[in-house]
Structures are given as structure tokens and as C-alpha cells.
Amino acid sequence: MRILHLCLANYYIDGYNYNENVLPRINKQDGHEVLIIASTETFVENTKLGYVHPGEYYTDSNIKIIRLPYVSLGSKYMSAKIRAYHKLYDNIAIFKPDIIMSHDLCFLSVLDVIKYLKRHPEVNFYADTHTARYNSGLNWLSLYVLHRLFYKSLIQKALPYLKKYFYIGESEKKFSIENYKVPESLMEYFPLGGMIFADEHYENIREKRRKELHIEDDELLLLHSGKMDVRKKTAELVNAFSSTLELKARLVIIGSIPEENRSLYELIESDSRIEYLGWKNAFELQEYLCAADLYCQPGSVSATLQNAICCRCAILSYPYEEYTSHLDFGQFLWASNQKEIIAQFRKILFKRISLHSLGEKASQCAAEVLDYRKIAAKLYES
Numbered sequence: 001m002r003i004l005h006l007c008l009a010n011y012y013i014d015g016y017n018y019n020e021n022v023l024p025r026i027n028k029q030d031g032h033e034v035l036i037i038a039s040t041e042t043f044v045e046n047t048k049l050g051y052v053h054p055g056e057y058y059t060d061s062n063i064k065i066i067r068l069p070y071v072s073l074g075s076k077y078m079s080a081k082i083r084a085y086h087k088l089y090d091n092i093a094i095f096k097p098d099i100i101m102s103h104d105l106c107f108l109s110v111l112d113v114i115k116y117l118k119r120h121p122e123v124n125f126y127a128d129t130h131t132a133r134y135n136s137g138l139n140w141l142s143l144y145v146l147h148r149l150f151y152k153s154l155i156q157k158a159l160p161y162l163k164k165y166f167y168i169g170e171s172e173k174k175f176s177i178e179n180y181k182v183p184e185s186l187m188e189y190f191p192l193g194g195m196i197f198a199d200e201h202y203e204n205i206r207e208k209r210r211k212e213l214h215i216e217d218d219e220l221l222l223l224h225s226g227k228m229d230v231r232k233k234t235a236e237l238v239n240a241f242s243s244t245l246e247l248k249a250r251l252v253i254i255g256s257i258p259e260e261n262r263s264l265y266e267l268i269e270s271d272s273r274i275e276y277l278g279w280k281n282a283f284e285l286q287e288y289l290c291a292a293d294l295y296c297q298p299g300s301v302s303a304t305l306q307n308a309i310c311c312r313c314a315i316l317s318y319p320y321e322e323y324t325s326h327l328d329f330g331q332f333l334w335a336s337n338q339k340e341i342i343a344q345f346r347k348i349l350f351k352r353i354s355l356h357s358l359g360e361k362a363s364q365c366a367a368e369v370l371d372y373r374k375i376a377a378k379l380y381e382s
Contacts, residue, residue, distance in 0.1 A: 002033045003379065004097035006113065008068070008083060009104035010130075011049060012038035014059065017282040018303055019128070019168075019192055019372075020103045025061045026376040035095050036065045037088065041080065066091055081146060083107035092116050099379055102127040105158050106151040117161040124163050126379060128190055132171035134301065137179065147179050155180045164378075166190030169301075169322030189326060190378065192303045193370040194310030195286070202290055202312065209291035213252065213275070220249035220348070220355065223292035223313070225285060226302050228257045233299030233318075234264055240341035242271045247349045249273065251296075254280050254288060289313060293355045294348075298335055310366040314358030316344055327369060331362035 007020050015021070020036075027034045036059075044050030054069045070079040071086060089112040092100075100113065105127050117125055137143030155176075159165070165186045167173040173189075176182040197205065215221050222241070228234040234253070241251045251274045257264050268274050280288065286307060289295065295308035296316045305323070308315060309331065317323060319334040333344040333353070347353045 001098040001380070002035075002096060003027045003099045003101065004092065004095055005034070005036045006100065006102040007036060007038035008085060008088070008109060009102070009106040010039070011041040011043065012036070012065075013043045014065075015281055017194075017286065017307060019375075021282075022193070022195070022372050023101070023376050023379075024063050025059075026372055027379070028061055028063055030376070030380075034063050035097070036063060037091055038065060038067055039083070039085075040067045040069045082150075083109065085109045085112075088112045089116060097123060099124045100126070101379060104129055104131065105155045106131065106147075108154065110154050110158055114157055114161060124379075124382075125158075125161050126164050126166065127158065127162060128166035128168060129172050129176050130168055132169070132175045134171060136175070143179070152180045155182065159183075159186065162186060164188050164190075166378075168192050169320075170325045171320075171322060188378075190375065191326065191370060192306045193372040193375045194307040194366065196310050196366050196371050197290065205287050205290040209287050213250065213291065215250060215291070218248065220247070220293045221291055222249055222251045222294045222296055223254065223288060223308070224251065224296045225254040225304050226297075226300075228253075228255055228261055228264055229300075230261060231300040234261075235267060236338040237296055237298050237341060238264070238267045238271070238274060240338050240345060241274065242267075243342055244345040244349060247345055249348075250275065252277060252288065252292070254278070254285055286311065293359070294333075296341075298341055306370050309362045310370055312359045312363050312366075314355045314362060316341065327365055329361045329365040329368075331358045331365060333358070 005020060005024050012020060024034045024036055040051045040054055041049060042052050052067060054067050056064065056066050058064055068085040068088065071084040073079045073082055088109045093116065100123060117123055137147045165182055166188055167176060168191055173187060177184060210221065224234065224237055226232055253268065253276045256279055268276050289308050289311035292313050294316055295313040297305050298316065298318055301320055301322060305315060305317060315331055316333040316335055318336055323332065335341040335344050348355065
């Protein structure tokens with residue numbers, strides 16, 4: 001089949017392991033012809049939003065990407081919120097897709113997609129949503145004008161043509177029901193997943209990275225990653241770890257530290273058991289996750305958590321409903337603040353919990369819920 005992925009409601013970042021990166025790769029591996037049409041908005045230097053030039057190129061997986069610029073509407077801000085594109089219809093018509101997967105629907109040119117679907121009702125049309133109260137509608141104008149008026153009108157026009165409206169978590173589901181009036185009967189859980197390695201491959205990667213980090217056989221490896229802004233609660237994690245000196249463990253931190261949070265460097269340097277590796281690409285990060293025993297995400301949500309589960313990690317996390325409702329197979333250590341993080345570390349120290357056992361439960365969750373191959377197969381259902 002010919003599968004078209006539309007990444008036009010937000011930025012698209014090459015080389016990451018988000019679902020808009022992984023799903024096309026799996027579609028390609030499954031023998032389908034795949035095209036990605038994306039905006040020119042992306043991450044620059046892995047830390048801040050910026051733009052690439054319009055044009056065409058191929059990914060490392062030999063998937064064609066067409067980058068379309070926003071139509072200029074007087075200001076960059078307005079253009080990036082309205083999200084209109086020239087020649088979207090023409091590019092769809094040239095590709096002649098059997099399946100269209102739109103990664104969110106909040107862009108004006110979804111009207112061109114609808115126009116194509118009206119003329120080609122045989123095409124299966126899917127969309128997902130990553131939009132929730134924690135990342136969208138954060139002020140009155142955004143919530144009531146942009147989402148409840150403008151984006152809602154576009155989504156309502158698209159609904160009659162959708163085969164499924166996927167949501168990645170409970171917060172996203174609630175936001176779509178409350179603000180876009182998407183009927184629950186059309187919705188289906190479609191999590192951010194991960195790739196699952198065969199046992200031998202996993203063990204080889206784990207051994208390689210632990211040897212590189214000089215992790216002893218009886219030493220635990222804790223991993224924390226992302227953009228270390230205040231919401232990530234990196235300082236709370238580091239302080240909790242440094243307060244548990246008896247724990248034979250290392251804490252490895254991967255990601256970027258923004259200028260406004262540079263005090264983290266001093267905290268990290270104050271404990272010789274903590275190592276900051278800087279930024280790593282998605283594939284390197286996945287290998288470090290295989291080496292880890294516990295992935296620590298005490299702050300804001302991140303797709304890395306699902307990847308960590310697929311890499312057999314026990315998880316320390318804030319108890320977001322996204323995780324408690326669908327992903328809790330017993331692999332989580334819940335912590336809402338620094339005091340609770342310390343309490344969980346002390347449970348590990350006094351062997352009241354086994355990270356190995358929690359890792360086995362993570363593997364069960366990965367196999368049953370988060371395997372991207374199973375998630376991708378939902379697009380092939382007739």
C-alpha cells in the first residue's frame with residue numbers, strides 16, 4: 001500500500017524516535033511505499049525551534065520527505081498557528097495514497113486533505129492527537145479562540161472522513177472531547193511506543209554501554225534525560241540521589257541544560273556518582289536506556305519513558321494519568337516530590353523492591369501495549 005504521513009500541525013524533527021519518525025520506518029519495513037509531508041518547522045541544534053528550507057530529501061531509511069513552508073500571513077506567529085500550505089493537495093494527488101495518517105489535525109490545510117478524501121472515498125484516513133492541557137491552551141486566547149473556535153471547526157469538518165481518531169493518553173483524550181467535541185466512539189488508544197530488541201541484541205548493547213560507563217556488576221545505573229528545564233525536576237532528582245549516599249548506584253544524565261537552569265551544573269558536579277553526558281541522538285539514547293536499571297522521570301511527561309519501558313527499565317515517575325491508566329504493569333515507582341523520590345531510593349537501598357523484577361514487568365507492558373510493530377499494524381486494518 002501507499003501510506004502518507006502528514007506532519008503539518010506542528011514541527012517535524014529528523015532522526016528522533018517520536019511516533020511520526022518510527023511509524024513510517026515500520027511501514028517501510030513492512031513493504032509499503034511511504035511518503036512524509038512535513039512543515040519546515042523543526043528543532044535547531046536539538047534545543048530550540050527553528051526552520052529548515054523547503055524541499056525534498058530522503059531519510060536514512062530511504063523514506064521521501066517533502067518539506068512545505070507555512071503560507072505567510074503577516075507574521076511568523078500567525079503563520080505558525082494557522083498552518084496553511086501551498087500545493088498540499090497537488091502533492092497528495094501525485095502520491096495517490098491508500099492510507100493517510102495525519103499527526104494531529106490542527107492546521108488550516110486539512111481542508112485540502114478533506115477535498116482529496118471527498119474525491120477519493122476509498123482512502124483510509126486516520127489522525128492522532130498529542131494535544132493536552134499541559135501543552136496547549138495555556139492562556140485564554142489560545143484555549144478559547146485558537147482551540148475551541150478555530151481548530152475545533154477544522155476537526156469537526158474532518159470527523160466524517162476519519163476511520164479512527166487516535167489519542168496517545170488520557171489527557172489528550174479529555175482535551176479532544178472537551179474542546180473539539182470529538183465523539184468517544186471514534187477514538188482509540190494509540191500510545192507512543194518503542195522498539196523491542198531481541199534478547200541477545202539487548203544484552204550486547206547493555207554490556208557495551210555499561211562497560212563504557214565503567215558500571216560494576218553489582219552497581220545500579222539510573223538514567224535521566226531530556227531538556228532540563230524546571231518542569232523536568234532534575235534538581236529534585238539530583239538532590240534526592242545525593243541524599244542517598246549509601247545506595248551503590250550511578251546517575252547518568254543525558255540531554256540539554258538551558259541557560260536559565262545552569263545551576264544544575266554545580267549540583268551535578270557536587271556528587272562524583274553523577275555523570276552528565278550532554279546531548280545524544282535518539283539511537284544512542286536508546287542504547288543507554290538498555291544499559292539502565294531505572295529510568296527517572298520525576299517531572300514533565302516525555303516519550304522517552306515509553307522507550308525506557310521497551311528497553312526493560314524500571315520507572316520512577318510522577319503519577320500522571322497517562323501512565324496509571326494504561327501502562328502500569330507494576331514497573332513504576334511513583335514519586336510526586338523530592339521527599340517521595342528519596343523514599344523510593346531507600347526502598348531500593350534496603351532491597352524492599354527489586355529493580356530486576358520491575359524490569360520484567362516493564363517487558364510485559366512493552367510486549368502487550370507499546371510494541372511499535374503492533375501499533376503500526378492498526379493502520380493496515382481494513
